[in-house]
Amino acid sequence: MPQVMIELANVTKIYGQGEKRVVALDNVSLQINKGEIFGIIGLSGAGKSTLIRCINKLEVPQSGTITIAGQEITKLKGKELRKTRRKIGMIFQHFNLLSSRTVYGNIAFPLEIAGVKRSEIKERVLSLIDLVGLSDKISAYPAELSGGQKQRVGIARALANNPEVLLCDEATSALDPETTKSILGLLQDVNQRFNLTIVLITHQMNVIKDICDTVAVIEDGRIVEQGPVVDLFARPRTPTARRFMKSVLPTEIPAEIKERALIMDDQNCAGKTVRISFIGDVAGEPVISSLIRKFQVDVNIIYANLDYIKNTPFGSLIIDLMGESQKIEAAMEFLEDQGLKLEVLNSVEPTA
Amino acid sequence: MWNLLLKALGETLYMVGASLVLSALFGIPLGLVLVITEPRHIKPAPVIHKILSTIINIGRSLPFIILLVAIIPFTRLVVGTSIGTAGAIVPLTVSAITFVARVVESALLEIDRGVIEAAQAIGATTGQIITKVLIPEAVPGLILGLTMVAVNLIGYSAMAGAVGGGGLGDLSIRYGYQRFRGDVMLLTVVVLVAIVQGLQSFGSWLAARLNRR
Numbered sequence: 310m311p312q313v314m315i316e317l318a319n320v321t322k323i324y325g326q327g328e329k330r331v332v333a334l335d336n337v338s339l340q341i342n343k344g345e346i347f348g349i350i351g352l353s354g355a356g357k358s359t360l361i362r363c364i365n366k367l368e369v370p371q372s373g374t375i376t377i378a379g380q381e382i383t384k385l386k387g388k389e390l391r392k393t394r395r396k397i398g399m400i401f402q403h404f405n406l407l408s409s410r411t412v413y414g415n416i417a418f419p420l421e422i423a424g425v426k427r428s429e430i431k432e433r434v435l436s437l438i439d440l441v442g443l444s445d446k447i448s449a450y451p452a453e454l455s456g457g458q459k460q461r462v463g464i465a466r467a468l469a470n471n472p473e474v475l476l477c478d479e480a481t482s483a484l485d486p487e488t489t490k491s492i493l494g495l496l497q498d499v500n501q502r503f504n505l506t507i508v509l510i511t512h513q514m515n516v517i518k519d520i521c522d523t524v525a526v527i528e529d530g531r532i533v534e535q536g537p538v539v540d541l542f543a544r545p546r547t548p549t550a551r552r553f554m555k556s557v558l559p560t561e562i563p564a565e566i567k568e569r570a571l572i573m574d575d576q577n578c579a580g581k582t583v584r585i586s587f588i589g590d591v592a593g594e595p596v597i598s599s600l601i602r603k604f605q606v607d608v609n610i611i612y613a614n615l616d617y618i619k620n621t622p623f624g625s626l627i628i629d630l631m632g633e634s635q636k637i638e639a640a641m642e643f644l645e646d647q648g649l650k651l652e653v654l655n656s657v658e659p660t661a
Numbered sequence: 662m663w664n665l666l667l668k669a670l671g672e673t674l675y676m677v678g679a680s681l682v683l684s685a686l687f688g689i690p691l692g693l694v695l696v697i698t699e700p701r702h703i704k705p706a707p708v709i710h711k712i713l714s715t716i717i718n719i720g721r722s723l724p725f726i727i728l729l730v731a732i733i734p735f736t737r738l739v740v741g742t743s744i745g746t747a748g749a750i751v752p753l754t755v756s757a758i759t760f761v762a763r764v765v766e767s768a769l770l771e772i773d774r775g776v777i778e779a780a781q782a783i784g785a786t787t788g789q790i791i792t793k794v795l796i797p798e799a800v801p802g803l804i805l806g807l808t809m810v811a812v813n814l815i816g817y818s819a820m821a822g823a824v825g826g827g828g829l830g831d832l833s834i835r836y837g838y839q840r841f842r843g844d845v846m847l848l849t850v851v852v853l854v855a856i857v858q859g860l861q862s863f864g865s866w867l868a869a870r871l872n873r874r
Contacts, residue, residue: 394784399782422785422793
């Protein structure tokens with residue numbers, strides 16, 4: 310059984326009163342396991358930012374409890390709260406570095422706050438700068454760094470006190486795609502290296518797809534869907550989840566393919582346009598060639614796509630199957646037996 | 662004439678210097694408390710905030726010459742006299758404290774809320790946020806603001822002649838104006854302009870040098 314690191318139980322957060330009353334979080338419950346990368350995705354205003362701020366009590370919920378490593382943070386105050394916060398690193402969309410301090414000074418900051426000895430600070434900061442790959446920028450001020458470099462400083466600062474949890478508040482939303490990729494790579498690296506639990510909020514589905522193990526979809530302050538990322542991609546249950554999926558996977562079938570007439574030479578032949586989708590190991594097997602050999606059908610590949618959800622291959626293939634009706638039926642049965650998901654997009658029945 | 666000018670210059674610098682240091686000493690903490698007690702800041706305290714803000718506004722709304730005479734009893738209590746250079750420093754300081762408080766407020770409100778939030782997330786105490794985040798981040802703004810206060814104090818110190826405080830303003834009124842000494846008038850104006858120019862240039866240069874944003 311995986312160990313639960315963070316548990317939210319019936320968390321409700323309301324802003325304002327009367328007509329201005331906004332329910333930012335509506336009875337949210339979540340369990341986040343130790344060592345996993347947990348993504349929370351939602352549109353702006355869905356409540357994801359409030360949710361992540363409640364985890365380190367930057368926002369205080371009206372009701373519900375939040376427990377981190379067995380400690381109920383919603384009950385903590387003053388000194389106890391500050392001590393617990395040191396074990397929860399946080400990085401931000403706009404980095405939030407101290408502009409008056411160099412890279413070194415920014416990373417040393419949380420260590421000074423925690424009262425670490427000067428000699429130890431130096432050793433720790435140098436190893437962190439090395440970890441995030443900024444050894445040549447040690448004396449640079451934030452204004453002299455690129456967005457990606459600033460976020461690397463942010464990550465080093467967040468890791469300074471050896472936290473057990475890292476909270477990422479839209480950490481890549483202000484970065485270009487290339488830099489996003491390198492920052493996500495770094496997050497995945499620290500997750501594995503330190504068995505660090507990472508909670509991230511984002512509106513970018515590719516962030517979820519690339520590094521998350523588990524995902525929760527938040528909408529209007531409620532968690533509408535949650536589970537392993539692979540499951541979400543295989544079987545999205547809510548319209549919101551489907552909308553997010555579409556942004557990274559082309560699931561729409563071009564109208565041309567749906568409507569075009571299949572050309573049949575023989576009147577006894579049928580034709581079908583079929584979409585085959587697969588997740589996981591099946592991607593490695595020579596299904597198509599077996600199909601042609603075993604069933605004597607003609608196969609025409611219209612579209613193919615292979616992608617990865619974290620480390621799991623995920624793909625779809627659109628093919629035309631042409632041949633005698635029975636053989637086509639048998640071929641499709643064979644494909645389904647291989648664990649593939651089939652969807653008939655278009656079909657021409659035999660005219661005879 | 663040169664002796665008079667040197668003496669007056671010394672008095673002006675003394676009055677402005679002393680009241681600048683004293684007003685910064687009281688005004689900076691006042692401004693800090695004003696900011697951190699704001700509704701969404703690190704130590705929200707609406708009542709304290711409102712009281713301080715009101716006091717500061719009252720102080721800021723009094724013309725200096727009125728304040729100067731209005732607080733004579735207080736001045737006497739503090740320095741034992743209400744006249745002379747020492748008697749002028751007290752009202753100058755009192756008037757500048759509220760100005761400094763507003764200057765500090767605007768410099769501190771320039772700091773991105775996110776940076777303060779990051780310090781809170783790290784587990785910093787209120788004291789640590791003040792000394793390690795708010796003040797260092799606001800240094801360029803504070804320097805520019807204090808330069809503005811100093812320039813203002815030079816202007817106000819011209820009125821110190823009314824209580825026998827001396828200084829360049831007093832010299833130009835008594836000799837330049839009342840005794841029709843055009844040369845004294847011109848000279849004091851030139852010196853005042855030079856001081857203000859020099860002060861402002863220095864303040865701007867220092868602020869720019871320390872600004873890492």
